[in-house]
Structure formats: structure tokens, C-alpha cells
Amino acid sequence: MLEVTGVTVRFGGLMAVRDVSLSAPLGTVTGLIGPNGAGKTTLFNVITGLGAPTSGRVSLDGVDITRLAPHKRARLGLSRTFQALQLFGTLTVAENIALAARRKGTAEKPHECAARLLEFLGIGHLADTHAHNVPTGQARLVELGRALATAPKLVLLDEPASGQDPDETEHFKGLLRQIAADGVGVLLVEHDIPLVMGVCSQIHVLDFGQLIARGTPEEIRRDERVIAAYLGTEEVDTTEAAAP
Amino acid sequence: MDTFLSLTVSGLATAAIYAVAASGLVLTYTTTGTFNFAHGAIGMISAFLYWQLRFDWGWPTPVALVAVLLVAGPLFGMGLERVVMRRLEGTSEITRLVVTIALLLGLLGLSVFIWDPGVGRPMRNFFAGNVVEVGGIRIPWHQFVALAVAAAVAVGLRILLYRTRSGVAMRASVDNRTLAALNGARPERSAMLAWAIGCSLAALSGILIAPTLTLSAIPLTLLIINAYGAAVFGRLKSLPMTFVGALVLGLLNDYAIGYLTELPDDLEPYFRGFVAAIPAILLFVVLLVMPASRLGGVTRSREISVKPGWGGSLGLAAAVVIGTAMITPLLRTSDLVSIGRVWGLAIIGVSMVPLIGLCGQLSLCQLTFAAWGAIAYAHLQWDNPLALGWAALVAGAVGALVALPALRLKGIYVALATAAFAVLCDRWLFQFPPFSIGSHEFDLFQNGTLEVVRPRLPGVDFSGPKAYFLFASIVFALALLAVVAVRRSTFGERLIAIKEGPAAVATCGIDVNAAKVAVFALSAAIAGVGGAVLSGAEPANNSTFDFVAGLPVLMVMVIGGVASVGSAIATGIFLGSPLMSRIFPGFERWQNILVGFSGVGLGKNPNGFTADLRRPSTLVKRDPVVLVGMLVALLALWGMRTAELFTNGPYVVASLAVLLAAPIVAGRRAATAAPVTEAEETREAVDAARLAGAVDGRLSAPPELLGLTAPFQDTDVAVLDEVIDLVEIHDGGRGDRVRI
Numbered sequence: 001m002l003e004v005t006g007v008t009v010r011f012g013g014l015m016a017v018r019d020v021s022l023s024a025p026l027g028t029v030t031g032l033i034g035p036n037g038a039g040k041t042t043l044f045n046v047i048t049g050l051g052a053p054t055s056g057r058v059s060l061d062g063v064d065i066t067r068l069a070p071h072k073r074a075r076l077g078l079s080r081t082f083q084a085l086q087l088f089g090t091l092t093v094a095e096n097i098a099l100a101a102r103r104k105g106t107a108e109k110p111h112e113c114a115a116r117l118l119e120f121l122g123i124g125h126l127a128d129t130h131a132h133n134v135p136t137g138q139a140r141l142v143e144l145g146r147a148l149a150t151a152p153k154l155v156l157l158d159e160p161a162s163g164q165d166p167d168e169t170e171h172f173k174g175l176l177r178q179i180a181a182d183g184v185g186v187l188l189v190e191h192d193i194p195l196v197m198g199v200c201s202q203i204h205v206l207d208f209g210q211l212i213a214r215g216t217p218e219e220i221r222r223d224e225r226v227i228a229a230y231l232g233t234e235e236v237d238t239t240e241a242a243a244p
Numbered sequence: 245m246d247t248f249l250s251l252t253v254s255g256l257a258t259a260a261i262y263a264v265a266a267s268g269l270v271l272t273y274t275t276t277g278t279f280n281f282a283h284g285a286i287g288m289i290s291a292f293l294y295w296q297l298r299f300d301w302g303w304p305t306p307v308a309l310v311a312v313l314l315v316a317g318p319l320f321g322m323g324l325e326r327v328v329m330r331r332l333e334g335t336s337e338i339t340r341l342v343v344t345i346a347l348l349l350g351l352l353g354l355s356v357f358i359w360d361p362g363v364g365r366p367m368r369n370f371f372a373g374n375v376v377e378v379g380g381i382r383i384p385w386h387q388f389v390a391l392a393v394a395a396a397v398a399v400g401l402r403i404l405l406y407r408t409r410s411g412v413a414m415r416a417s418v419d420n421r422t423l424a425a426l427n428g429a430r431p432e433r434s435a436m437l438a439w440a441i442g443c444s445l446a447a448l449s450g451i452l453i454a455p456t457l458t459l460s461a462i463p464l465t466l467l468i469i470n471a472y473g474a475a476v477f478g479r480l481k482s483l484p485m486t487f488v489g490a491l492v493l494g495l496l497n498d499y500a501i502g503y504l505t506e507l508p509d510d511l512e513p514y515f516r517g518f519v520a521a522i523p524a525i526l527l528f529v530v531l532l533v534m535p536a537s538r539l540g541g542v543t544r545s546r547e548i549s550v551k552p553g554w555g556g557s558l559g560l561a562a563a564v565v566i567g568t569a570m571i572t573p574l575l576r577t578s579d580l581v582s583i584g585r586v587w588g589l590a591i592i593g594v595s596m597v598p599l600i601g602l603c604g605q606l607s608l609c610q611l612t613f614a615a616w617g618a619i620a621y622a623h624l625q626w627d628n629p630l631a632l633g634w635a636a637l638v639a640g641a642v643g644a645l646v647a648l649p650a651l652r653l654k655g656i657y658v659a660l661a662t663a664a665f666a667v668l669c670d671r672w673l674f675q676f677p678p679f680s681i682g683s684h685e686f687d688l689f690q691n692g693t694l695e696v697v698r699p700r701l702p703g704v705d706f707s708g709p710k711a712y713f714l715f716a717s718i719v720f721a722l723a724l725l726a727v728v729a730v731r732r733s734t735f736g737e738r739l740i741a742i743k744e745g746p747a748a749v750a751t752c753g754i755d756v757n758a759a760k761v762a763v764f765a766l767s768a769a770i771a772g773v774g775g776a777v778l779s780g781a782e783p784a785n786n787s788t789f790d791f792v793a794g795l796p797v798l799m800v801m802v803i804g805g806v807a808s809v810g811s812a813i814a815t816g817i818f819l820g821s822p823l824m825s826r827i828f829p830g831f832e833r834w835q836n837i838l839v840g841f842s843g844v845g846l847g848k849n850p851n852g853f854t855a856d857l858r859r860p861s862t863l864v865k866r867d868p869v870v871l872v873g874m875l876v877a878l879l880a881l882w883g884m885r886t887a888e889l890f891t892n893g894p895y896v897v898a899s900l901a902v903l904l905a906a907p908i909v910a911g912r913r914a915a916t917a918a919p920v921t922e923a924e925e926t927r928e929a930v931d932a933a934r935l936a937g938a939v940d941g942r943l944s945a946p947p948e949l950l951g952l953t954a955p956f957q958d959t960d961v962a963v964l965d966e967v968i969d970l971v972e973i974h975d976g977g978r979g980d981r982v983r984i
Contacts, residue, residue, distance in 0.1 A: 048751050070750035079751055086748035088741040099737050100752035110734075143748075150753050 001025045002047070002078070002154050002185060007056030009042050009209075016042045018209040019056070024202075026153055026185035029176055031196040031217075033189070034206035035229060040189045041083055043206070044156050047187075048080050049073050060153065075102075077153030081143040081160055083189075089132030093142050094118065096131050100149040110149075117145040121175065136163035144175070154185035161192045173199055197221065205229065250381040251502040252495065257387035259494025260394030261452045265471035266478070266486045267397060268445025273480045275414045275438035278329060278340045279656045282347035284468035286443050287450030288461055289355050290317055294451045295367050295459055296359075305370075312451065313444055321443030325436045328844055337655045338606050342802050343844055345608075348465070349795050350840020355461045357833055365459040390452050394487075397445065401483060410437055462792050466667070470497075470523035476530050476660060489530070497522055517675035524667035531661045532649050550858070552809065556865075557728040561721035564813065568717035570882050572710045574892060580709040581782070582822045587716035588778025590816030591723045592771050593801050594809055598730050599767035600798075601807030604743030605760065606659040609646065609666035610771045611794035615674065616642045617772020618779035618789070622694040623686070629699040629706075632719065632773050639772020640765040647764030651757050654746075666791040674786045693783040696776070716777050720816070723770050724809045730766070739763055796836060799843045805852020814854070860907030867910040874906040 002024040009017040017039040024030040034040055045051035047058055049070035057066045065073050079100075088096050097117055098110035108116075118124045121141045126134055134142060140160050147155045161169045169192060176199045180186055190196050196203060197217040205213040205220060207229040213220060220226055269283045280286075290312050298308040328347075332340050359365070371385035405411040413429040414437065425431050446468065453467055470493070477489025500519045507515060568587075575583065592614050599605050620638035624631050646665050650658050678687040698707040699715060706715040730736045738759050741749045750756050778784060787793065800818050804811025819835075864871055878899060885895040950960060 050747055050750070069755075071753050071755045074751050074753035079753075082748060086745040088737075088744040088748075090740050090744060091737055095737055099734070099741055099754070102753070146748075146752060 001061060002187065003059045004043070004047060005057050005059075007043065007046055007053045007058065009039070009046060009051065010054045016209050017046070017053075017206075020206070020209070020211050022204045022211065022214070024154060024185050024187045027180055027183045028201045029180050029186040029188055029199045031188050031190070031200035031203035032206065033191070033193070033196055033203060033220075037208075038206040039209040040206055041158060042209075044080060044158055044187075044189065047156060048078060074150050074152075077151070078156070079147040079150045079152040079154075080156035081140070081147050081158055083158040083162070085136065085139050085143060087131040087134070087139055087142055087146075089130065091131055092128050093123070093131055093134060093145075094127040096142055097145045097149045100146045102149070102151040106151065113149055114145075117148055120148075120178075121145050122171065137165060137168045140164060141172075141175075148179070148184075152184060154187065155179070156187045156189075158189050159191060160188070161190055161195055169195055246381055247502060249379065250383070251498050253381065253383050253387060255495035255498035256491075257390040257494070258497055259491045260390040261449050262471040262474050262493050263394045263487045263490035264397050264445055264452065265449035265468050266474035266490055267401060267483055268442040268449070269472065269475045270478055270480055270483060270486050271401065271445070272438050272442035273475075276325075276329065276435045277337065278332070278344065279337075279480070280442065281341060281344040281659075282351060283442070283446050283472075284465040285348040285351035285355075286317075286320065287446040287448075287453075287468040288465040289351050289450075290443075290447030291367070291450035291454040291464060292355055292359055292365075292459060292461075294447075295365055295454070299365070299367065309451075312447055317444035317447035318440035321439035321441070322436050324443070325432075325439040329435070329439065330432065338604065338659075341606065341656050341659055342799075345795060346799050346802075346840045346843025348840070349799055349836050350844060352461055352465060352792070353834070353836025353838075353840055357837060359459075359461075361461065367455045367459050369455045386455065393448065393452065397448075398483070398487060404441075405483075410434070414438055466792075472660065473523045473527035473530060473664075476527055476534070476657075479534065493523055493526055496526065513677040514679075517672040521668050521672035524664040524671070527664040528649070528661060528668065531653060531657055531664070550808070550855070552728050552731060554728070554732075557725060557809070560810070560813075561725050564721045564724070565714075565717050568714055572713055574885055574895070575710070575713075577709055579822075579892075580713055583820070584709070584713060584716075584781035585778060585820035586816040587713070587720040587820075588774050588781050588816075589797060589820040590720045590812045591774030591777055592797055593774075593812035593815035594720070594723050594727050595767045595770035595774060596798065596801050596806055597727045597809055597812070598736070598739060598763050598770075600801075601805075602731065602736055602739040602743065603760070603763050605650065605763070606656075607662045607764075607767070608659050608791070608794065608798065609662040609669075610767070611775075611789045611791070611797065612666040612669045613639045613643055613768035613771035614775025614778065615669065615786075615789035616768075616775070618694055618696070618775035618784055619688050620772070621776035622696045622779060625697055627697045627700040627707075629701065629715075631699065632776055635772045635776035636769035637772075639775065640769030643768020643771075644761050644765040646768070647761040650764065651760055663791065666794065670786065670790045674789075689786050693785050694779045696780045698780050712780060716781060719773065719777055720812075723773065724812065726770070727809055735759070735762070796839050799839045803839070803842050803852055805854040808852065808854045810854040810857065811852055860911075863910040863914060864906045867913055870906055870910040870913065873909075874902060877902045 003021075004023070005021050007017055007020050008015065020039075020043060022030075022032070032040055032043070042051060046053045046056075049065070049068060049072075053066070057064060059065060060073070060076055060078055063076065065076060065078070068076070088099070091099065094111065094114045097114040101108070101110035101113040103110070106113075115124070115127070118127055121144065123138055123141050123145075126138060126142070131139070131142060140163060144155075144157065144160060147157075161172055164172060173195055176186060176188070180199075188196065188200065197220075200217060203213075203215065203217055203220045204211055205223070205226050207225075212225045212229060213223045215223070265283065265287060269280060272278065272280050272283075293316055294308055294312045297303045297311055298305060303311070324347075328343065329340070332343060369384060369386035370389045374385040375382045376385065376388070377383075403411075405415055410433075413424065413431075414434040416424040416427070416429050416434075424434075449468055449471065450464065454464060457463055457467070471490065474489035474493050475486055477492070478484070478486030497519070500522055504515050504519060505512070572580075592610055595613070596607070596610055599607050599610075617635035617639035621631055621635040624634050626634070646662065650661050653661055674689055676688055678685060680686065698712050700707055704711075706712050730739075738749070738754055741752070741754065742756055742759060746756075775784075775789065778788070782788075796819055797815060798806075800815040801811050804814045864874065881895060881898050881902065884890065885892070950956060
């Protein structure tokens, strides 16, 4: 289980994330939604070690990883994809995945791991294509494959469905369910609300860096504050403005 | 106390000049995002121009000043923006930095070309001879002029950036060029203005600083480069902090000059070069303590590195050794003196492939690594080829040491840190007198030239000039194969991953820091071997390896394609052999100009010209008849030369002609080969697209960028037709397979 406790991130005077606590159990898909600029990617960076929190702690299966370097977190079982694609363009798709393959504690060779994941993702035909030639929708799958190659306990997916067409998103939904069924935890940041509602068992909602709601998809759908954050209502706007 | 006061005043004046230079640099960087490494060279050439107008042609001072500062400087800046920099839009920060380094080299070459360095050119201070006495210390008017100019620049820039429309537009284009354009600003105009003012300020600092030394291209350029430390102090952003940096730099500089000469005699020699190294040391320290920048996004670069195959690489390595073995007997000993540097330089060139080409760490101190290798090699005095391993070990350790501070730096800051290290070694460490640690005597450059022993094996003696030349080619071939092995290994893939996905690579469980230290050590080790081989070929001294001498090596590598081992051969032959000067008499004077200004054109083809050689070489490789014919012709020519039927000149020309003719013949034959069906034609078009450097062997650019980054080509049509099954439609085939 991934646990985030009281994480705050300040950039100068701006509080990008304010005292956020959440948890993501393994074997399920946990959603993290919120309007643009809510602090979702910043929180992802803190969890994966690409950014340091001003305060708070992050732990994976009870091990405090707050101060750990990103690659060590990856070796402990935490991996992610990126909203702005970060594939290694000169390498082929198979090489991208093989490079991330876990080497210790497994008999599987990196290229076997890549072949297995490519088949699982349904993009075996792209194996020898250079990564910078892969269209965005499928590139998201390659990033997912690369994240899975590290044999993670938990993967963080940052807007994995953006740039995918409806068919691809449907395919993606199936993949997420399978990944969770294999016992891997998924923390999903996504703007495609039907996708989030369809696959997540728990959803957390961030707004202006603060956690404003958590619950099952059904609870979130009915939550006044969530509706306000996305659509804005006069009533909630005034309380927001009144808050210090 | 009087000394202190007068040092303070002169330090302030030095600081003022640095501030003027650094503020020009910062202004260009913040407005355009390009770090102009040539800033110092622009100042240098402006000082030369001023000398020409004012002292040689005797123009009145104000007229000469206006001509240089308000006409030549701004015009040069605007031309630079319009002709060079604007085309680099969308290339990586590193590519743009390399282009400005090329410009630096070109300007150095140009100044030497116009103003013969053998002639002394005294330049007088402003109001020379006029001195004010304040409280017992004498202050030359020139120092007041410098202070007044710096103050005027500070006030002027402040007003420009905050009180004028153009200035606000300049600040807007810093944050978001496109957005600024949408809101009515004209980023091109802002950029042009920034380059114009930047160049003018460079010129101003050049003219002010030139009287402190006789007008000489490289020292003057380096003197202005000193100011880069002040700019980094302001994080290349803040003008006030840049002025503070300049203040620290100027005062430290003049205090050191004043007080270090008073050191006791036994210590003084160790600090002789220290004063000159102060700006480099300050730059290094500032880079060390500066907070690390946050992770940036990835720029989609057009740079690709093709994975070399073992077959071709072994063939290349064999060709190097066999070719050298065939040519060596034909050379006179006097020829060998001038051609001896080829393989040493090639090894240093190939050392750049893993570090700069694959990992994207722009190191400007490869020649310094080579120097450490050469020093270690000379110190050992061992005639076993294994002594090269010792050179590799020492240079590798230096490389790892440099990597440690460079770990947290990115992009241009790596380049600046390595440049600072190179200058630090040149000016200070390599100037050390002999010293001893414990009972062991060290003498780095042995008061001038390194004395090395050439290798010798039982039965094989490499110490003769011809045998040594062959030995050097074998070492290069091994270095080349080692680099190919690295590129093909998982380690090589990791290096590419660090360059192309800096944020993602760590989340894949890869230890970025360890990989960076490893690649610095590896690259430095190879460079160290290159330095050792070089020092065996010709008498090597401090200046063989200095910072400026390293720039042409880097530039030829980059022009050839810094990710490909083939460019190392080109580097060696172009810079190390008299080939060019034999063909074009007087070539030495043109060399830096040519290299520099070819590098400036780099934006057009960031993969280098060796990528363009791929197609002809593949054509020849695929056609056994032509391949065998070419080899036979080369052998026959060599046989005739050995039989003394003609001399070396015609031999070289005829061999080059054979090498040029082979791909042309192969291309003709391929074109007239058996009747081609349309499907085969498509396949060939696909192949041709791949050969032409197509990104994926299919399209000339990623589909979404097709026709945007490069012209749309016929092959693209063919490939797209194939992908959407239009070929079948042309064939009158099955329309039901069309998927659109």
C-alpha cells in the first residue's frame, strides 16, 4: 500500500500541494482527479522522488521512502508514466521496455520481458519501431509497458488516456483492470471522467492543492464540493473566497 | 593601506568592465534562451576593429567609438540573429550552444586572418596619462571611464527593460515566445534587439579591457570569457546579481594580483597561474553552490544516433589499420612528422562519442583529460603498451572527479563547468613547478615538453616513426571498437535514455548519477589514451592540450556527427594531417574560419555529415561487383605506387577518385537493375527513405511533423500509400483492404 501523509509542496509563495494525505492499496485502481493546476502532477513528482515535499511523508508497504532517490523507489516497486511523454526516442519500443526490465530476482531476460509486455499491451507489431515514431495513443501504452517492466507494486499513471481515441481508451480500460487483477496497485490521474468512474474503486479529488473529497465513484459523483470544483457554484465560490 | 585602496579602485574598474560584458550575455540569454559562448570573441574582434579605426587609421576617438559600438556591433548582432540564430528555433539548448562555440572559433580564425598576430598592436587607455590623486593614491582616468560606463549600462538597461515597450516585450518573450507573439509582441524583433545590444555591450567591454594587455586574439577572448562567471552568479537571469558577481570577481582578481606577488619565494611559484585562474575557479564554485534547477521538459530533437552493426564497425577498424599499414611505407619520415597527430586526435575525437553523442553531456575539457593521460604516461616512462592503461586509469579518475560536481548540472551548465575545469588546469595546475609528495618527484609538464618513451614489445619495436604511426592506428581501431561495444550495450542504451528522457530514466530504476560518473570516467579514459598516443607522436606541451585547442576537435566531431565513430576518423585526418594544406596551400590560416563557420550552419543538419555517407557506403556494400572492383582498384593503385610508377600526390588523388566513383557506379547499376514492379519500387523507396536518414526507415519525419520539419518527399508519399494500402488500388487490387 502506498501511503501519503500530510504532504505539502511550496514553490516560493505558491502552495502547490497543501497537507494532502491519501492511500492507494495494491490490487486496485485508485483515482486522483481535479481541475488543471490542482497539484496532481506535483504530487506524483513527490511520490516518485522527482520533486521534494516541503513537509510530509511518503511510504510504500510501510517503508518510509520520502528521502529516497527516484531509482531506488523504482527498485522498491514504484514506477510511473508521464503526462508529457518521456520515451527514449532513438531506442526502439522493445529496447525502451527492456531497459526498464528488472534484472535482479527474476529469471526472465530483459528482451523476454519486453516481448511479454508488448503482447499483453497488444502492440507487438511496434517492437522494432523507433519510439519517437510511435503515435501518441500507442506511445502511452509503451510508457505503461516500460513502467510495468520494473515489476512494480504500484504504478502511477499521469493522464494515460490523453491522446487516445475512444477505441484505444476502451482497450486501455481493460488493461488497467487486468493489471489490478494481477495484484498491482494503480494510482490514476485522468481527465477522462467516464474512464475514472469505470475502473476506480476509490477516487480522491484535489482542488487548489487540497484534497476536497474521497470515496467510491458513486459518492464522488454526488459530492457537492466536487461538482463545485469542476463547474463552480456561487455558494461554494463565496466560501472559497472567505477562506484565508 | 594605500595599496589596499588603489587595489580596491582598480578592482572596481575591472568589475565594471566584467559587469558590462556579463550584462550583455545575460540580456541575450534571457531574451532568446541562447547562451552566446562567442560573446568574448565578439568583444575581441570589436577591440581589434576599434584599434584599426582609432590607432591604425587615426580616426578621432568619438567617431571610432560610434562606428564600433553603435554601427558595427549592433549590425553584427542583428545579422547574427537574422542569418543564424533564427534558424535554430526548436533545436536543443546544446545545439545552440555548440553553434555559438563554432562562431567563437570562426571569429578567432577571422581575426588572425585579418590582423597578423606577429605584429604588436599597442592600445592606449582612454585619456592616457591623465591621473587623479585622491588621498594619496593615483587613479587613472580610464578607471573612472570604466566605472561611469558600467553605471550608465546599469541604468540604461533598467530603463529599457522596465520603462519601454520594446523592453517589456523582451521580458515577455523570455517567458513564452508564442504567447508574447499572440499578444502583439514581435519576438523576432525582441530577439534582434537583444542580439544587437548584446553584441554592442560585448564590443564595449572589449574596447575597455583591451588596453590591459597587448591586442592578441585568444588572451583577449578568454579575458572577456572571464565575465561568464559573473553572469552565472546572476543565474543568467538577474542583472543586479550579475553586477554583484562582477564586483566579487573584479575585486578578487585585483587583490590577488596585488597580494599574491608578496608571497614567500617558496610558495610563489605555485600561485603563479592562480590569478589567471580565479575567474574559472569562481565560475566552478558558483556552479557548485547554485541550487539545482528543476527538471525541465524534453525538447524533441532531430538528433538521432544510428546503432552501428558489428560487421561494419569491424570492417572500419580493419580498414583503418590495413590502410595505415599500406600507406606508411610510402611516407617519408618528414611526412610522418606532420601526419603523426592523426590517430591521437582521432582517439580524442572518439572519446566524445559516449559522453557528448550518446549521453548529451557537453564536455569542453576532453583535451584536458587527454593532457592528464599524457602526463601520467610520460611520468611512468614504461615502454610496454600497457602503459596506455595507466594513462587511461589516471585520466579516468580525473574524469570521475569532474563528473561529481557536474552530476547536478544540466545542459549549458555542464559545458561551463567543464570549460572552467579546462581553464583552471591550463592556467594554474599545468603551470606548477616540479614538486614532491613524500619522496616522489612530480613534474607535470617537465618545464615544457613531455618526454615519453614509445612502446616496445618483445620482437616488435614501435619506437620508429613508421612503426609508431601504425601502433597509433591500432590503438585507435581498438578505441573505436570499444565505443561501438558501449553503444550496443545496455550501458549505451542507458546513456541514450539519460539524454532523451531525463525525468523518466530514474523512474525506470536506473541510477542516473552512477551512469554519468561512469561515462565521464570512460570518456576521459579514452581521451587520456589519446593524449598519451598524441604525446608520443609529437613533442607535446601545455598548449597542445589547452582549452582553445580543444574547440576545433569538438567542432569537427560535431560537424561530422558526434554520435558516430566515423567522424573521429574525419577529425583526425582533417586536423592532424597536412592533407588539406597540401591540396589548398595556406589552408592553416583558413582552418578555424572554415571549421567555425561550418559549425554555425549546424542547425540545418544536427546529425552531422557522416549520416549523409551512410547511403553511398550502403550502395557499395550491397553490390559485390562494385565492392570487389573498388578494392582491386585501390590495391592496384597501391601496387603501382609501391613500384614507384608515380608519387604520393597523384596516388592520393587517384585513390580518392576511386572511393568517389564506387558509390556512383553502384547507384547507376542499382537503377538499371532488372525491371522493377511497383511493389518493389515502393520497397526501394522505403529503403531509400531509410538511407536518406529517415527517422524510422519509413518516413522522413514523424507523421505529425511530416512536411513541417523537413520538405515533404516523394518517398513519404510512397510509404504513406503503402501504409494505407493505396498501392493495391494502383494495381487495380482489392479495394476492400483499404482502411482509412
